Amino acid sequence: MNKYQYKVKGVDYEVEIAEVEGNIAKVNVNGIPFEVELQKPINAAKHPTMKPAPSASPKVAEAAPATKSAEAPAAPTPQPAQPAAAGAGSAVKAPLPGTVTEVKVQVGQQVSVGDTVLVLEAMKMQNNIEAETSGQVTSILVKQGETVMEGAVLLTIG
Numbered sequence: 001m002n003k004y005q006y007k008v009k010g011v012d013y014e015v016e017i018a019e020v021e022g023n024i025a026k027v028n029v030n031g032i033p034f035e036v037e038l039q040k041p042i043n044a045a046k047h048p049t050m051k052p053a054p055s056a057s058p059k060v061a062e063a064a065p066a067t068k069s070a071e072a073p074a075a076p077t078p079q080p081a082q083p084a085a086a087g088a089g090s091a092v093k094a095p096l097p098g099t100v101t102e103v104k105v106q107v108g109q110q111v112s113v114g115d116t117v118l119v120l121e122a123m124k125m126q127n128n129i130e131a132e133t134s135g136q137v138t139s140i141l142v143k144q145g146e147t148v149m150e151g152a153v154l155l156t157i158g
Contacts, residue, residue: 011097030147089158090133094148098122103144103155109137111157118142118154133157 006013019026023038102119105111116128117137138158142148 029149032149089135089138089156091153092117092129092131092155092157094120094150094152094154095127095129096120096122097150098127098148100142100144100146100148100154101126103140103142105137105140105155107137107140111135111137117157120148120154129154131157 002017004015004017006015014030016028017025018028018033023041025036025038027034027036098120099122100118101121103117104119105115105117111117111131112134113131115131117131118129120127120129135157138156140155142152142154148154
């Protein structure tokens with residue numbers, strides 16, 4: 001498994017390449033697994049195939065094409081453990097990378113536009129994440145203390 005250290009806009013990323021098959025690379029960014037589609041296949045011999053142990057709830061996402069530049073992969077799009085209908089609705093995404101410090105809603109709770117649904121700490125500042133649509137919270141994909149990347153789906157409102 002090859003490991004790389006990147007710093008993007010002051011944020012450190014540890015990227016491990018677990019497996020490369022054709023133009024799909026399986027990587028871990030700060031411990032979060034991703035499947036990354038490459039623009040063109042690379043020499044897989046440079047990146048040995050290693051099968052990670054299966055986890056209870058893998059998070060898989062498609063990210064922007066990977067390069068060896070200082071670009072970080074796109075944020076994960078976690079697959080909810082609930083049935084598809086439970087996660088139906090508008091996604092509330094992280095506007096910047098940070099740590100979830102408080103989840104202020106529960107699945108099934110009604111919210112209105114502008115209601116604070118969770119608090120995200122980024123760069124030592126607390127950021128209130130507000131509902132952009134009214135409706136019922138259909139799924140919560142993060143928990144307190146979890147680190148998220150920019151664009152990660154935090155919860156859905158249906």
